[in-house]
Amino acid sequence: MTNIQIFEPGLCCGTGICGVDVDQQLITFSADMDWVRTEGGNVSRFNLAQEPSAFAENDTARTFLHAAGEEGLPVVLVDGATVLTGRYPTRAELARWAELDSAPGAAATPPATAPTQPEGSPRLLPMATAADAEQGASACCGGTSCC
Template sequence: MKKVELFEAALCCNTGVCGPSVDKNLMLMTAAFNTMVKNTDTFDAYRYNLNSTPDAFAQNPDILALIQQEGNAVLPILRVDNVIVKSGDYPTLAELSEFTGAYFVEQSSNACCGDNTTNCCE
């Protein structure tokens, strides 16, 4: 089982997917983490937000040291099986696939339609 942890800067909410303009990378990470959280037989997936879960930062010496050395610009930090694999930017889906061994792909905007593409999702 893979342990996947994402340590993020202070966000407006737990996922950062809120407000008038949503960052596409945050949406992708939210979707990927939702998938990993649902697959408890494959993943232990956790997202930590500096606003809502500051103890997670303080309780992880490697994360805390990296932030103290490089400042908040080092966030987000992705750690897989207790090894920091990426920092300073969200991983792409390809990188997340590489780091976790799972296959993540972005679905097209009409993915909810199935085989029916006329009057899609109205």
Template structure:
């Protein structure tokens, strides 16, 4: 099974919905990761602000950051090898890495709600 790790730059949240404007790219990535996690795939996301130890412990990430600086972020590793530097993976790339359809990564989570109106009396 493939392992994908995403090393994010320093930011307040990984969803892209905080701050003065929404970043649609971060929202897309967060949604795709959520879908993959729900399917049981091995995908992790580390943020420089919250997980500096993960950056320091990873030799590949440390090497890239020493060479290119923080502008290299995000760094994407597949099975411990850097496959993308400076941008997030597309849904098509994620789908290829995990052998799923790209459309599966854009589906919104569905929740079923059951309401018993008899209990409202």
């Protein structure tokens, strides 16, 4: 089975889907990664702020971090080989690397979108999942209850 690893910059919680300014790119990537996992793909993500030992233990990630710095992240490895740097992969890319039979449908599936709100209304944040809680999302953003 193909092993996909994403080494990402330091985020306030395991998914980065917390805080005041939620990045739509992280919402989409989290949904795409969950989709690949439900289809049988093997995808792991490592957050520099929460899992620095994963960077230290992986020669490719460690070398990349020393050469490009945190601003060069994320770096995506497939079976240990660097396949993408500087941005998160698309659902179609993840499906292709995971060798999923459903890859053609992956490109047609629209990405998750953030809820729209009337101007001036309080910002809604996504709910934390059980996986987020396991990764310590309940203590993100300095221990505030933001997720």
